[in-house]
Amino acid sequence: MPLKRIIVACGSGVATSNVAAEKLRNLLREQGHHNVDVRAVDIKSLEAEAKVADLLVSITPYAIRDKELPIPSINGIPLLTGVGTADVIKQIKDILKL
């Protein structure tokens, strides 16, 4: 199976996105999905980053820009609040057909 690439964007690509990405990495690994690469990126470079990714896990799910990207996006806020993470994983599995 080819490697699936997920990006998580935040305002600087430093803090929030890395916290969410690290959590997502751990959750996916716990469920045995080793074939997924999760990367934190800067939202200012989102268009360029989306060209080399399969899915955006967004912490700005209201933004119109998310919907204009060539890749699907899902709401990643639960990764930050800790409420509803199981649903995020389920959506990711459905979209990436893991």
Added chain:
Amino acid sequence: MQAALDLIRSFLDYGPNVALPVIMFLLCLILGMRVGKAAGAGLMLGVAFTGIFVLFDFAFPVLGKAGQAMVQRIPGLRFQAYDLGWTVASVISWAWPYAFLMFPLQIAINIAMLALGWTKCLNVDMWNVWHKATLGAFVSALVGQSSPALALPLGFLVAAVWVVAELISADHTREQVYNLTRIPGIAVSHNMLLDIMWMAPVLDLIEKIPGLGKIKTSPADLRRRIGIFGENYVIGAILGLIFGLLAGYDLKGVATLIIQCAAVVTLFPLLAGLFARALAPVAEGAQEFMQKRFPGRSFYIGLDWPVLAGIDSLWVTGILIAPLILLFAIILPFNNTLPFGSIIAVSLVATVTVITQGDLVKSLLLSIIGIPVYLGAATYFAPYLTNLAVATGAIQVPEGYGMVTWLETNAAGMRLLVFTILDALNGNILPGLIALVVLVFCVWYYFPAMKRRENAAAQESGGISGNPLPYPEVASKAAKPAPTD
């Protein structure tokens, strides 16, 4: 006992890039992590620290040389401090020996305030604990000048007040954040929003300008047009070009500076990202610890500012005021900071975005008024940050170039007020009293102003929990009655 203390002391002398990974490793073990994972987190912290050192060693002389050349060539320029962005400031703050104690401080205060019903915000943003570390370290340095015995207690007291203020601020901005993001169950507990305390009266004055509401703008369109010019490396390159020309470099010098500046602005966030990864297990452990304490209670989650990062007017404002920040830095007589790493002053424009509810014209006006405050804070805190870096050995600041600082001092206005008040302890009584009066006025103005704005935001969005009037007690002053349907 003495031997153990000596051992710890000599160990801390190895420098933060050795000591901190070990502290991190032990902390992870305490949080119940497996040995292998804990060691990984510790190592990653050392890697991140070393990476920042290496880049700083490269970046600081590049910027310092250009800055000095500018100062020598153009009369009236006073650049002595170089803005290397918040990422560098955060790394330096972690090297303060008491920095990690800010985790338990923040958690304990939050839990107590939730239990007492003084807040409804559970702040799980453990990344921004570093702001409390800067406050603790800087207040200690300020107070220590005349009263060494008070230095540490007051440092922790101000940090504690900050934790309380962040939670209260999250409580009083959550309808405004919801109206912008429509994400239920969250608030922004970042300390940048504390500057709304001085911005609220200023914005009320701005809104009295006739015809302001009639100007129609399309931030989304502008954002699309800005496109690649909003990306870090392009901004860095443009700054490199401007600095090279101001410094009077030859063609080769200018071209080199363009590439160097683009590289520095791009690389600092990448390296700081490693830092975030290393701290992630601590943040997650703390978050789980807090959420376990309050199962099923009705609270909302306090998050870092990037939940606002999808709002177009935020970035458009940030990019449009960037040239003004540079211009103000050149002409304002009290400023000696050369803006660089935080030329897109997110902590200023994100705060403004919340209170103006994404209105581009109001955001621009309020941000422009904020620029001198932010430059003033960057200049004021430069010696504090530089001294902390030198004292802890966090970063070797090479002699003869000047100081390191960061322009995105969050809640710059509130920090300046608090430090001016505390400086009264060092004998500067009159400025301290004036600052105290200003602070009292800001706090007094804040609560009714916020309730009015929260009501207005809730009316537009329908309210987070379906209640369009969260503060009925100030509703009589509102012009529009609440919709009945």
